[in-house]
Amino acid sequence: MVSERGLQVLRAIVQDYVETREPVGSKTIVERHAFGVSAATIRNDMAQLEDEELIAAPHTSSGRVPTDKGYRVFVDHLSQLRPLSTAQRTAISTFLEGATDLDDVLARTVRALTTLTGQVAIVQYPSFAQAHVSHVELVALEGGRMLVILVTDTGRVSQRMTQLRTGFEADDLTRLRDRVAALVTGRSVRQGAQAVAGEFVALDVERHEDLLASAVLRVVAEELEEFRQDKLVMAGTANLARREQDFRSSIYPLLEAIEEQVTLLRLMSEMVADAEGLSVSIGRENEAFGLAEASVLAGDYDPATHARVGVLGPTRMDYATNLAAVRTVAHYVGRLLEDDERSR
Amino acid sequence: MVSERGLQVLRAIVQDYVETREPVGSKTIVERHAFGVSAATIRNDMAQLEDEELIAAPHTSSGRVPTDKGYRVFVDHLSQLRPLSTAQRTAISTFLEGATDLDDVLARTVRALTTLTGQVAIVQYPSFAQAHVSHVELVALEGGRMLVILVTDTGRVSQRMTQLRTGFEADDLTRLRDRVAALVTGRSVRQGAQAVAGEFVALDVERHEDLLASAVLRVVAEELEEFRQDKLVMAGTANLARREQDFRSSIYPLLEAIEEQVTLLRLMSEMVADAEGLSVSIGRENEAFGLAEASVLAGDYDPATHARVGVLGPTRMDYATNLAAVRTVAHYVGRLLEDDERSR
DNA sequence: AATTGGCACTCAGCAGAGTCGAGTGCCAGT
DNA sequence: ACTGGCACTCGACTCTGCTGAGTGCCAATT
Numbered sequence: 001m002v003s004e005r006g007l008q009v010l011r012a013i014v015q016d017y018v019e020t021r022e023p024v025g026s027k028t029i030v031e032r033h034a035f036g037v038s039a040a041t042i043r044n045d046m047a048q049l050e051d052e053e054l055i056a057a058p059h060t061s062s063g064r065v066p067t068d069k070g071y072r073v074f075v076d077h078l079s080q081l082r083p084l085s086t087a088q089r090t091a092i093s094t095f096l097e098g099a100t101d102l103d104d105v106l107a108r109t110v111r112a113l114t115t116l117t118g119q120v121a122i123v124q125y126p127s128f129a130q131a132h133v134s135h136v137e138l139v140a141l142e143g144g145r146m147l148v149i150l151v152t153d154t155g156r157v158s159q160r161m162t163q164l165r166t167g168f169e170a171d172d173l174t175r176l177r178d179r180v181a182a183l184v185t186g187r188s189v190r191q192g193a194q195a196v197a198g199e200f201v202a203l204d205v206e207r208h209e210d211l212l213a214s215a216v217l218r219v220v221a222e223e224l225e226e227f228r229q230d231k232l233v234m235a236g237t238a239n240l241a242r243r244e245q246d247f248r249s250s251i252y253p254l255l256e257a258i259e260e261q262v263t264l265l266r267l268m269s270e271m272v273a274d275a276e277g278l279s280v281s282i283g284r285e286n287e288a289f290g291l292a293e294a295s296v297l298a299g300d301y302d303p304a305t306h307a308r309v310g311v312l313g314p315t316r317m318d319y320a321t322n323l324a325a326v327r328t329v330a331h332y333v334g335r336l337l338e339d340d341e342r343s344r
Numbered sequence: 345m346v347s348e349r350g351l352q353v354l355r356a357i358v359q360d361y362v363e364t365r366e367p368v369g370s371k372t373i374v375e376r377h378a379f380g381v382s383a384a385t386i387r388n389d390m391a392q393l394e395d396e397e398l399i400a401a402p403h404t405s406s407g408r409v410p411t412d413k414g415y416r417v418f419v420d421h422l423s424q425l426r427p428l429s430t431a432q433r434t435a436i437s438t439f440l441e442g443a444t445d446l447d448d449v450l451a452r453t454v455r456a457l458t459t460l461t462g463q464v465a466i467v468q469y470p471s472f473a474q475a476h477v478s479h480v481e482l483v484a485l486e487g488g489r490m491l492v493i494l495v496t497d498t499g500r501v502s503q504r505m506t507q508l509r510t511g512f513e514a515d516d517l518t519r520l521r522d523r524v525a526a527l528v529t530g531r532s533v534r535q536g537a538q539a540v541a542g543e544f545v546a547l548d549v550e551r552h553e554d555l556l557a558s559a560v561l562r563v564v565a566e567e568l569e570e571f572r573q574d575k576l577v578m579a580g581t582a583n584l585a586r587r588e589q590d591f592r593s594s595i596y597p598l599l600e601a602i603e604e605q606v607t608l609l610r611l612m613s614e615m616v617a618d619a620e621g622l623s624v625s626i627g628r629e630n631e632a633f634g635l636a637e638a639s640v641l642a643g644d645y646d647p648a649t650h651a652r653v654g655v656l657g658p659t660r661m662d663y664a665t666n667l668a669a670v671r672t673v674a675h676y677v678g679r680l681l682e683d684d685e686r687s688r
Numbered sequence: 689a690a691t692t693g694g695c696a697c698t699c700a701g702c703a704g705a706g707t708c709g710a711g712t713g714c715c716a717g718t
Numbered sequence: 719a720c721t722g723g724c725a726c727t728c729g730a731c732t733c734t735g736c737t738g739a740g741t742g743c744c745a746a747t748t
Contacts, residue, residue, distance in 0.1 A: 255582035
């Protein structure tokens with residue numbers, strides 16, 4: 001068991017270590033923080049914290065450094081997040097205002113978050129698995145090419161080009177469009193994909209019309225599949241290089257995860273949010289994702305789908321400030337997209 | 345003046361240094377390369393190379409290391425590039441085959457190039473400044489939203505959504521579409537943008553139809569502007585971390601340039617290609633771009649527009665092999681897109 | 689029971705000294 | 719033009735001793 005003052009000491013250690021990157025000793029603590037006790041007392045508390053594996057010594061008789069578990073306890077006991085300054089808040093709204101479509105909103109969000117935190121920022125697209133297809137459009141281009149456009153009610157647009165082998169007339173096109181539209185519009189992405197798959201087997205390749213349909217349906221299926229895959233935007237990758245000192249081993253796996261995206265997507269979606277929609281994953285807790293030296297802070301901006309904005313950085317980061325930034329940004333984007341939806 | 349054997353020695357130094365990352369001395373050279381002379385003779389040659397500033401000593405009396413100028417001479421005297429193995433060639437075609445649209449081709453290209461070279465790979469989109477708009481489509485969505493789609497003859501598609509304030513009928517839409525189409529189709533991106541700008545001033549905001557047109561034209565103008573901006577795809581960023589040892593200072597500016605893209609775009613487009621369409625920029629030659637410790641190899645895949653594929657890495661890299669890879673990949677993509685165009 | 693001052697002990701980090709060896713530069717000889 | 723020989727340089731490594739920050743523990747105090 002850790003005493004109340006023990007937690008205070010832990011907090012002091014985390015704060016000082018995050019600030020200075022130096023292992024912190026009992027003497028420094030009494031100097032910098034107004035505990036009303038002597039260094040020896042702090043030492044006793046520290047011994048307890050060490051028993052609980054909340055702090056550890058890099059080498060015998062040097063200061064102590066928070067362990068992953070220590071950061072965890074620290075974060076869990078963050079009673080209140082320091083709210084952002086008004087300057088920061090206005091910065092966020094300036095960043096976000098004037099955004100046109102969904103892509104734009106999220107691109108601005110991720111930039112805002114990275115400037116605010118100085119870390120790598122991540123923004124998840126709203127999940128489209130439950131999105132409904134609201135519109136289908138086929139556009140004939142010259143040279144027998146066709147553009148197949150899908151739009152969801154959540155505002156995501158996908159367009160893909162295909163090269164058709166068979167010629168077609170204008171009314172072939174409208175009939176085909178109506179046929180595809182009947183299959184997918186109003187349906188969720190998942191249902192739409194099933195419907196398309198079902199139609200596929202029923203095609204009679206002898207019929208010219210079905211031959212055309214098969215090519216288009218294939219593309220539609222691909223696009224629906226793409227919708228089902230979640231998507232990320234990121235920014236501030238270069239910050240990893242600045243914080244390189246904070247990673248014992250190479251930042252290679254981190255850069256790789258960032259480029260891969262798949263790992264980060266899984267990580268982000270598996271995190272468990274608290275009542276406020278915030279979630280934190282620290283160091284070794286990310287081991288399964290090959291990110292044992294990194295922490296991820298995330299905040300839901302869409303409570304229904306758990307779509308999130310987040311921040312990725314070394315375990316040694318300013319959790320209080322960054323969590324506040326994540327929370328505020330998530331809040332802004334959430335409201336922005338909500339208003340957007342309402343106006344639709 | 346550097347003697348013929350002097351160049352051989354330079355080549356040996358570059359090769360050994362690239363391989364081992366150790367400054368190379370006269371003794372190592374005679375051991376590893378079959379010059380028919382003694383170490384003392386090599387030393388004399390090396391003294392000359394040093395006078396010419398092609399090699400330099402990290403500290404007095406240690407081996408020599410190629411300077412940027414040395415790499416430059418080395419590259420300029422690369423008489424023949426080692427052609428890729430058949431295994432590598434088939435790897436390239438496997439990577440590229442089955443690509444559907446332009447985005448897909450370039451995405452695959454960049455992946456191929458990064459696996460081949462183990463460096464950061466860069467692919468420029470074909471320049472769209474001279475591209476011609478081939479198709480315009482307006483799609484009405486629910487809630488007064490409209491999707492504005494542009495397609496160029498080079499196969500690039502842009503789609504953007506806008507929220508209209510005014511209602512409209514189906515035939516408003518077709519009339520508007522025809523109006524916009526008349527302005528831009530068949531015109532180059534640049535001309536189209538001018539035409540749109542011209543039309544803009546002529547609008548009478550009192551008329552309902554023109555009110556609608558103004559909203560759409562604004563979006564079209566944005567899209568055309570986006571077309572005019574060149575674009576890059578990249579892959580293999582994580583490789584920078586692996587090669588970090590090769591950069592004296594931080595890799596931060598590199599990661600930043602990669603995220604910015606603008607710098608790289610300028611760099612890539614300012615490079616001067618040789619008769620084969622290859623271009624190399626080494627170390628300090630990139631100083632203006634903040635990449636004084638990096639080299640860029642590029643190869644045109646579209647001689648007309650100088651659209652390029654390229655590789656970015658530390659000055660200490662295997663120029664011969666990587667140049668060969670760049671050349672081959674550029675060649676493949678060039679042919680692929682050409683065939684594509686012809687079939688259109 | 690909690691706190692404190694005192695004290696012995698540990699150990700990273702630093703500086704100085706010594707050694708080693710790879711490598712150069714130069715010169716006289718072939 | 720090339721070569722062997724030789725003195726010289728200097729980074730890298732090792733060893734040594736020192737210092738100081740910091741711990742851990744204990745007996746004394748409140």
